[in-house]
Amino acid sequence: MAPTLKDVATLAGVSVKTVSNVVNGYDFVKPENRRRVEEALAATGYRPNMGARNLRRGRTGFIALVVPELSIPYFGELAGLVITAAHDRDWSVLIEQTQGTRERERATLASLGPHMIDGAIIGPEALEVDDFTELAPKVPLVMLGEHALDVPIDRVAIDNVLAARTAVTHLAAMGRRRIAAIGANPHRGTAALRLTGYREALVAAGLPSIPEYVSPALNYHRADGANAMAHLLSLPEPPDAVFCFNDMLAIGALRTAAERGFRVPDDIAIAGFDNTEESAYSLPSLTTIAPDKAAIARAAVDLIHRRAESGEFEPTEVQTPFALEVRESTSGLV
Secondary structure (H helix, E strand, C coil), X not given: CCCCHHHHHHHHCCCHHHHHHHHCCCCCCCHHHHHHHHHHHHHHCCCCCHHHHHHHHCCCCEEEEEECCCCCHHHHHHHHHHHHHHHHCCXXXXXXXXCCCHXXXXXXXXXXXXCCCCCEEECCCCCCHHHHHHHCCCCCEEEECCCXXXXXXXXXXXXXXXXXXXXXXXXXXXXXCCEEXXXXXXXXXXXXHHHHHHHHHHHHCCCCCCHHHEEECCCCCHHHHHHHHHHHHCCCCCCCEEEECCHHHHHHHHHHHHHCCCCCXXXXXXXXXXXXXXXXXXXXXXXXXXXXXXXXXXXXXXXXXXXXXXXXXXXXXXXXXXXXXXXXXXXXXX
């Protein structure tokens, strides 16, 4: 039979209540008693009944993570980090992908209810303010990324304008004077912010903003970056640097540059955004903006926990840090 709290208490020489306090993470346990309980837990192999614990707390034991595409490495890596952070709060994670369409995002939003989950982390691409008002999920929500949506829910994001400006400023500091951008998309809120940062950096560096150098991308896949780079390299005066709005676009751009005989970074420098694992192993390795994805995951889960525990309504916005990871695609240094 599975060991019980009483078994652990007997072995440790303490009360069942003391064992329960240790298992539930409460602080008011004497250090010596905590040590004995932890040793007894390890010796007996006791595992708490999470279903019973959640029932006592009025929880389901699950939260949801809603993202556009798990095939995009950024969201896949973020999902793993959210799962880790959720486990620390005794939650399991249900994952849904929406392909970034309003129809799928609305359907997912409408399905979120307290009978299934304790909260949801959502990265919307196409939702509008009216969708939140009309569907009004009855669970805590956390929105990922900066969006123009004025809705009273918690948010976790980096400063996309500043991050894009940092990447483009780096390209200008490397002596590049014809800097292009790949990823403009009016249907992606973060794309508009990164485009703003790109343009602000050009102005600050005294460089012209050339419309032909801003290449749109319907999706943010490698093929979109490859096709956009093919167009840029076919211009009468091709750019000598490209800032891509995510790493997948940049990886595709790297491939096209190599196929067309352009040396990176000698002939054209390329920078990405997201610092996905692939960016460190591309050839050349990719300079990229590195959001603190672990901090994003922790902040999002902590916001759900706080709201689920306290019922606070005042929305909170958490801004997490980022860094510029300089690699071979702009510096040429191994």
